[in-house]
Amino acid sequence: MNFPTHLQSKLLFSLLLLAALTFITAFSGDFHFDDRPTILANPHLDRWETFVGHLDHMVRPVLYATFFVDRRLFGTAPAGYHLLNLLLHLGSGALVYRILMQAVTEETRWVPAWTAVLFLIHPIQTETVTYISGRASGLMAFWYLLAFFLYIKASEDTSGYLIRRGYRVAALLCFILSVASKEPAVTFPLVLLLWDVVVRRLRGAELRAAIVSDHLLFWLTVLAVGVLAWQHPRYTDLAQFSLHIRPLWENALSELHAAGYVLRLFINPGQLNFDHDLPLFHSLLEGPLLLELLLWGAAALAVFIARQRLPLFSFGVAWFVLQLLPTGLIPRNDLLSERNLYLASFGLLLAATVLGTFLIHRLSTALTRPRLVHISAVAIGLAAVATLCAATVQRNALYRDPVLLWSDTVEKSPYKARPHNNLGYALARRGEWDLAIEEFRIAVRLDPEYALAQQNLRDAYLHRVDRQ
Secondary structure, eight states, X not given: OOOOHHHHXXXXXXXXXXXXXXXXXXXXXXXXXXXXXXXXXXXXXXXXHHHHHTGGGOSSHHHHHHHHHHHHHHTTXXXXXXXXXXXXXXXXXXXXXXXXXXXXXXXXXXXXXXXXXXXHHOGGGHHHXXXXXXXXXXXXXXXXXXXXXXXXXXXXXXXXHHHHHHHHHHHHHHHHHHHTTOGGGGGHHXXXXXXXXXXXXXXHHHHHHHIIIIIHHXXXXXXXXXXXXXXXXXXXXXXXXXXXXXXXXXXXXXXXXXXXXXXXXXXXXXXXXSSOXXXXXXXXXXXTHHHHHHHHHHXXXXXXXXXXTOHHHHHHHHHHHHHHHHHHHSOOSOSOOGGGGHXXXXXXXXXXXXXXXXXXXXXXXXXXXXXXXXXXXXXXXHHHHHHHHHXXXXXXXXXXXXXXXXXXXXXXXXXXXHHHHHHHHHHHHHTOHXXXXXXXXXXXXXXXXXXXXXXXXXXXXXXXXXXX
């Protein structure tokens, strides 16, 4: 069941306006962490000839093309860089809404709007939207969702073969742009299979036909991307580096715990942190891993049971797990970066919205005053939206100044060396050398092998001596 087109447009415009007003505070954000070395000080972004000449050695060329344009247009003014980040976020939110409108029923008619608004305003999105280098996740997600939307349009269009073919070609092009923005986009063919099995409920010969006629090109593209990555010198080096970070089994165990921790971040945005300090696990018998494994097993059982009655719930949970899969399989320096949750958040927020809608529907049919149930649900929902908007504005405020951002990070990760080093660097740039030296000392004490913190501590001492 769909709303009239004009009502859909008005509702979507209202959601996007709310998100824009919430994230307008992002424009006061400064450059942070990777922004300076990867964007401002990147020599490959200096001139067009240099950029083009380095393409054969460049990873994520679509992402760096956007940074190249930003450098030409805005120079060292951070506000200009934030514009594209925000536009990508608004575009992704609009696509979330349009995708879900293709699968609603009378019972779930409000799911697209609530899922989209939660996706657009939740403070967990700030690291993707407000942190300039977080654009990799936002750019990948926009092309990914656009490719998905076009695939759905191709599957449901009845106007003729050429129109459907055009949608599929456009979806394939968007998928390629997504992969060229950030590598985890290779999960896309699995999402198509998930949609066709869980939401469209294709079975047997019909499903096999869809795989051959609609999915195969995307799988072949993934294969081609894999071959190109294998031959690419940078990806070869990155793969070797990744495999030496930690053993695959230990990485999988540690990411299992991180996935459970992620759920708490969505419920309690006060725990959001630019540099999380999560433990490493070496055995399934350590800590809470067995309990967490049982909980995820229960979630998988719930997804299986609900697939007929609540297909969008099952799809959302499966989407969330699927988007976390690349970090679970491939070791990275950081077990958790909030920007890597951006695309995954769509699935989790969708599942929560569907579950909430289902519970409201059951209560309204079970109780004698259903109108009161609906009024209460709307009031709770609006209160949640207001709370999340306020939390997002508050989180964005930290990005105004590196000292604010890293002070918050040190408070939440006091035993991790890197936040102390980065806070020290931010204080040094401000000229507060005594405070900077203390932070560098803490960083070296926490990690005696941290060469950068040692160098920063020496430089800070020398600067103070010269000044005296």
